[in-house]
Amino acid sequence: MGWKERKAVRKKVASERIKELLKFSELHKNDEILSKNSIKTAVAISRRHKIRIPSKFKRKFCKKCFTVFIPNKTVRIRTGKGKVTFTCLNCGHIKRIPYLKEKKIINNIKIEN
Known part of the structure; x- marks a missing residue:
C-alpha cells in the first residue's frame, strides 16, 4: 500500500471519528465538560488531517469556546436582514449565517405565479 492510499485511509477514519x-x-x-472535550478533540482531528467539519x-x-448550542440556555438565536445570528451566552462570540439563497428561491416562485 502506497503513502497516498494510507493517507486516504487515515482521512476516512479521521472523518468517521469526527x-x-x-x-x-x-x-x-x-454535561458541559464532556461535550466541550469531545468537540475540542473533533476540531483537533479535523485540523491535523485537513478535513472540513460538516x-x-x-x-x-461555538467556534470560540466549543460550547454546544442549547437555545435560550447557551445561545441566543435571532433572524433578520437575510441572516441567522447565533450569539454564544458563555463567551459572547457571534456567528452569522446567511439565508438569502432560500429567500431568493421563494421570491422567484412568487414572481412566476
Missing part, C-alpha cells in the same frame, strides 16, 4: 465525536457531544449536551455540525457549537 462525526462520532460530534454526535457524542450532542447526546451529552447537558456544516450541519458547525452550526451546533
